[in-house]
Amino acid sequence: MVNGNQKFQAKITALVVDDDTTNRTIHRRLLQNLGIENQEVRNGKEAIDIHSSGRNFDLILMDMDMPIMNGIEATKQLRAMGIRSTIAGVSTRSMEERVQEFMEAGLDDYQEKPLTSAKLISILHKINHNASIVS
Numbered sequence: 140m141v142n143g144n145q146k147f148q149a150k151i152t153a154l155v156v157d158d159d160t161t162n163r164t165i166h167r168r169l170l171q172n173l174g175i176e177n178q179e180v181r182n183g184k185e186a187i188d189i190h191s192s193g194r195n196f197d198l199i200l201m202d203m204d205m206p207i208m209n210g211i212e213a214t215k216q217l218r219a220m221g222i223r224s225t226i227a228g229v230s231t232r233s234m235e236e237r238v239q240e241f242m243e244a245g246l247d248d249y250q251e252k253p254l255t256s257a258k259l260i261s262i263l264h265k266i267n268h269n270a271s272i273v274s
Contacts (some may be wrong), residue, residue, distance in 0.1 A: 151266065152195075153177040156186045156213065157202040157229075162252065166200050166229070169259050182206055183213025190217060196224050197266055200254070203230035203241055211244045218245035225266045229254050 153175050155166045163179045170177040178196075180186050182205040199217070203210040214226055227248040228241045238249055248265055250258045 151175045151197045151263070153198040153200060154186060154189065154194075154196040154224075155179045155200050156181075156183060156205070156210065157200070158182055158205040159202070162202065162229075162254075166254055169254060169256055172256070173259065173263070175263075183208030183210055183216075186213050187216050187220075190220060190222055195222075198262065199224050199226045200229050200262075201226055201246070203228060203232055203237065211241050214241070214244040214246060225262065227262045227265075 153170050155163050155170070155177055157163045157166065157179075158181050167177055167179060175198075178189070178194075180189060183201075184207045186199065186201070187208070201210040201214055210228060210230070214228070217224070217226065225247045226245060227250060228238075228246045229250050229252055230238075230241070231252045232238070233251060242249055248262050250262065
């Protein structure tokens with residue numbers, strides 16, 4: 140059983156992509172509580188820009204509905220750029236067709252908001268699993 144006080148030993152970095160200040164704050168705190176260094180951007184275009192500048196992250200928490208560039212388009216572009224980070228869609232939208240479209244854009248996981256420690260830990264275990272497959 141994993142508890143909320145668990146700290147991940149490997150240095151994991153995360154990018155929080157969400158236009159809502161409250162959601163970014165919640166996600167940032169959840170990540171920090173697990174000892175995960177993270178950065179925030181407000182939309183998909185900013186996520187593309189930060190990767191274009193050479194930054195890489197182990198995990199990207201991607202909102203679906205954002206201005207300028209939504210999470211579906213940003214995920215497609217990140218994958219087209221060769222970004223192999225674990226990308227987890229985090230959204231309040233639960234319409235099955237939209238979630239399916241988001242998954243098909245290249246997500247590794249999808250969680251409904253609000254994000255909790257348990258949901259985040261479940262996503263993080265996928266990073267460790269993906270890393271062991273890639274290595």
